Amino acid sequence: MLTKRQLIILKDIVRLYTESGQPVGSKTLLDQLPMHVSSATVRNEMVRLEDMGLIEKTHLSSGRVPSTKGYRYYLDHLVEPSGVDANDLALIETSFDQSYLQIDQIIAQSAKILSSLTSYTAISLGPELRDARLTGFRLVPLGDHQVMAILVTDNGAVENQIFSVPHELDSESLEKTIRIINDQLIGLPLTAVIQKLHSDIPQLLTHYMITPSGFLDIFGNVLKKAAKERFHVDGKMNLINPATIKNVDQLKSLYALIDQDADLAELIGVPDQAIEVRLGDELTNNLLHDFSLITATYEVGDHGKGMIALLGPTSMPYSRMIGLLDVFREELAKKITDYYTHRGEE
């Protein structure tokens, strides 16, 4: 168990290290401590903290740096989320204050604000689409045998894709097909739609179309697009950071990772706390060894959970970051709830 003084010292080492980026020595630490002790005393305490594996030296005679275990301890026991600066708060409020036509816009905007506020990389994901229900499917002819397929879900997501229509498909049977789809599938969760698409529907359609498969592919395609979790990432450039990036190749792989929605989804997983910090070693990907991921989830009534996260170096100022994310949790929940209720009213 740590003594009170050791707690203070650990906390200050974390703080000073994130502020200066330099290993913290006993004398530097002296100025910060509330009690009156000598540097030798501090050194003795530091030896004990080092024995416990909470801090470490970069070389035999260097100052101390928090170890991963130290950060873990700090995050679990010591960190106090700081209140958010009035300026920042105002900036968040005004930046969010727009009228949004799609949830995606709110999500994208949130990532933008967060990354500009923190100078880290922000990742935002709207309320899960798993619970989304299909509210409509349209085909709009564009001329030249091209057709735009539009799919609408009840949480405001709209997907569209353009297709060339083969000659065999006459517009009449298309119309009928769409009517069947709308009759049979509207109101169902997307997951159920995907399922039915492979079981019931093909049989129903054979009455109207010779080869329904081609058309079902179109529908399935747009459906897959809509059901896919799409992350909004902002501030990618902030990953360029001498502390964490060793070489150009690493940076490239990192960008590849960030740009791949599937990889991101795996990385983020399913956080089980409202705000959760995962340090380099705790993340699956070893590219992220010197990074830290802070995820914050929020609930939007019965529309599911949303998520917003920060990716940055292990030595982030966690108290500020956590404070900020807390504001974002509230703000996003509010904004998105607003979005739903407004649409309900009209």
Place this chain on the structure above:
Amino acid sequence: MLTKRQLIILKDIVRLYTESGQPVGSKTLLDQLPMHVSSATVRNEMVRLEDMGLIEKTHLSSGRVPSTKGYRYYLDHLVEPSGVDANDLALIETSFDQSYLQIDQIIAQSAKILSSLTSYTAISLGPELRDARLTGFRLVPLGDHQVMAILVTDNGAVENQIFSVPHELDSESLEKTIRIINDQLIGLPLTAVIQKLHSDIPQLLTHYMITPSGFLDIFGNVLKKAAKERFHVDGKMNLINPATIKNVDQLKSLYALIDQDADLAELIGVPDQAIEVRLGDELTNNLLHDFSLITATYEVGDHGKGMIALLGPTSMPYSRMIGLLDVFREELAKKITDYYTHRGEE
């Protein structure tokens, strides 16, 4: 006027410098020259080339590096586009060999192939939309007072945007409005459409709508989106290059530049040759001091001109790059012509 030997020396300096990245000395140069001379002779020639400002030293006793003026001379008089490697050619052919639904896909793919082939940043722009004509405008109700506006042009571009519809607009007058728009504007070039939108149309519409302005805004908005030149950029990461990037800030500004279509448009301007190389100083932006931009334009029948470009360090292997771009000019012209004629046939 340069002697034959001076031309050979200048050409070899350019070549060796792009190959090795190191300043070229008289002895190194000796091995490359076809004639038998001593290093002292080469040195004398180099002094003359330096007097003319074509090459320069990095320090008093260093080898020579082509100056901007030297590159200019090389590009204007000496460079010989090299034939394209059989492997590369095969790769280009197979990568392009897909069926495309939108011109944008061809353009995006071209940037992708070119950047992967060269390890530089590729910028691709489809045939100019200025000549594009409006072929259709649709409004599709999505429920919840939301409407998707879809605009189609005759060169395959499809724009869409989602809007909330105010209560005052009943669907009947919307229908009529769309009919008017389609009657009056289809077939006109987008530029003419934009013009008419502000002159004739408002008057026509007052018969059917009390406040047409709100609706015209929607239309104008989508129109603007479609009329905007959109660049496809690939291989952005390749801008990270120790030779050209001094610090992280420069890199960030550079990315900001590349991501801004308007800035890119200004940077690229209107090249007046089929293939044109512009060196750092000749580019408007001083961020690009150590870069070079190779633009290649191609004609797609009467659908206007397309452009594909490479952005890389000044010391690019120009003969290979120009050879490659020449292939892309042909290939793109062919692919896009194919695209139009296929759509015409069906």
Place this chain on the structure above:
DNA sequence: TTTTAGCACTTAATGCTTTTGAGTGCTAAC
């Protein structure tokens, strides 16, 4: 007149040693 050999000179880069500064651990006294 052009070319070449020879030589003195310059510079960046490399490797080596020294110095400095910030830090540590340990011991003995408080």
Place this chain on the structure above:
DNA sequence: GTTAGCACTCAAAAGCATTAAGTGCTAAAA
């Protein structure tokens, strides 16, 4: 348990000699 004092360590900076690749210039050869 705390502190002063001191020997010790190490990274970073500074200084210095050496080397390799290059130059310009001069005087002789072609």
